[in-house]
Amino acid sequence: MPTNKLIRIGTRNSALAMWQARHIACLLEAAGYSVEIIDIVTIGDKILDRSLSKIGAKGVFTEELETMLRNGEIDIAQHSAKDLPSTLAADLPLIAFTKREAAHDVVLSLNPDFRLAVAGAIVGTSSTRRRAMLAKEYSQHTLVEMRGNLQTRLEKLKSGACDAMILAYAGVHRMGMESYIVEHLPIDTFTPAVGQGSVAIQSSSQLDPALAIAIRQLCNDEPTEACLLAERHLLAQLDGGCSVPVFGHAKQHADGLHLQAGVLGLQGEVELKATGIGTDPETLGKAVAQDLIAQGAQTLLQDIRKQLAS
Numbered sequence: 500m501p502t503n504k505l506i507r508i509g510t511r512n513s514a515l516a517m518w519q520a521r522h523i524a525c526l527l528e529a530a531g532y533s534v535e536i537i538d539i540v541t542i543g544d545k546i547l548d549r550s551l552s553k554i555g556a557k558g559v560f561t562e563e564l565e566t567m568l569r570n571g572e573i574d575i576a577q578h579s580a581k582d583l584p585s586t587l588a589a590d591l592p593l594i595a596f597t598k599r600e601a602a603h604d605v606v607l608s609l610n611p612d613f614r615l616a617v618a619g620a621i622v623g624t625s626s627t628r629r630r631a632m633l634a635k636e637y638s639q640h641t642l643v644e645m646r647g648n649l650q651t652r653l654e655k656l657k658s659g660a661c662d663a664m665i666l667a668y669a670g671v672h673r674m675g676m677e678s679y680i681v682e683h684l685p686i687d688t689f690t691p692a693v694g695q696g697s698v699a700i701q702s703s704s705q706l707d708p709a710l711a712i713a714i715r716q717l718c719n720d721e722p723t724e725a726c727l728l729a730e731r732h733l734l735a736q737l738d739g740g741c742s743v744p745v746f747g748h749a750k751q752h753a754d755g756l757h758l759q760a761g762v763l764g765l766q767g768e769v770e771l772k773a774t775g776i777g778t779d780p781e782t783l784g785k786a787v788a789q790d791l792i793a794q795g796a797q798t799l800l801q802d803i804r805k806q807l808a809s
């Protein structure tokens with residue numbers, strides 16, 4: 500039963516984040532709640548001249564919102580699930596994951612005939628995962644850094660900074676940029692980052708528990724949640740994050756959750772892969788992580804972190 504209480508949603512202020520915050524607001528307003536969106540510029544949005552892996556610290560997009568959640572300045576925060584660190588403070592739990600958008604990556608170009616499989620070109624990407632996958636699958640390309648919000652990146656593409664760039668379909672779709680998509684990359688070879696395509700809602704420590712339950716009922720998608728929990732347990736077990744080339748994607752099938760995951764060397768020179776099927780997300784995520792660890796994932800990730808830091 501909606502109370503008259505206003506729900507304050509904290510968010511980054513990029514166009515994508517604002518779209519996501521409005522999406523959550525719509526879900527809540529449809530049930531009769533009043534909603535206020537409070538937007539902030541995070542460190543991750545301010546530092547655009549360095550790649551995320553160099554900024555280093557986990558949670559460059561989430562820390563300030565967490566402080567606001569703790570101070571009770573906002574009731575909930577919305578985050579791209581992909582941008583969240585694998586472990587969060589216990590007093591600020593995730594209470595919902597929205598229904599996942601198609602989770603795959605896409606290639607954008609002004610040239611409709613551009614394909615990754617053809618001759619070498621300049622390809623823009625900012626993620627270590629995408630760089631490593633490109634180096635492994637399509638080593639003919641020259642890779643350039645592409646930071647900034649999706650609009651900035653599209654402007655860079657238009658100004659000729661690269662011939663093509665790789666982004667998550669989810670963000671491209673939400674921003675209405677589909678007309679620039681020239682290729683949809685398969686999940687099996689270009690496996691997305693953990694959490695890609697879903698929006699997570701993090702709760703203030705001061706949120707009324709009854710309201711938290713109501714928000715969860717309105718916004719959470721259970722199949723998505725099971726997948727995201729499996730992926731996030733995998734990442735936590737590997738001590739990964741969005742700045743290392745770890746991939747993980749779960750999907751609900753008739754016989755249970757299927758999880759495929761792996762770790763790549765920065766230049767795609769090594770690839771560790773593992774898959775698993777299960778019903779309990781935590782058990783599945785940890786089992787697939789253990790398989791990767793048995794193959795040497797922790798040593799590989801330690802090397803990667805050293806290389807990224809230097």
Ligand SMILES: NCc1[nH]cc(CCC(=O)O)c1CC(=O)O
Pocket residue numbers: 579580581582665666667668669670671694695696697698
């Ligand atoms: N790190 C930036 C980021 N965080 C979430 C998305 C896309 C939306 C989503 O995955 O839900 C993007 C852009 C991208 O990787 O292309």
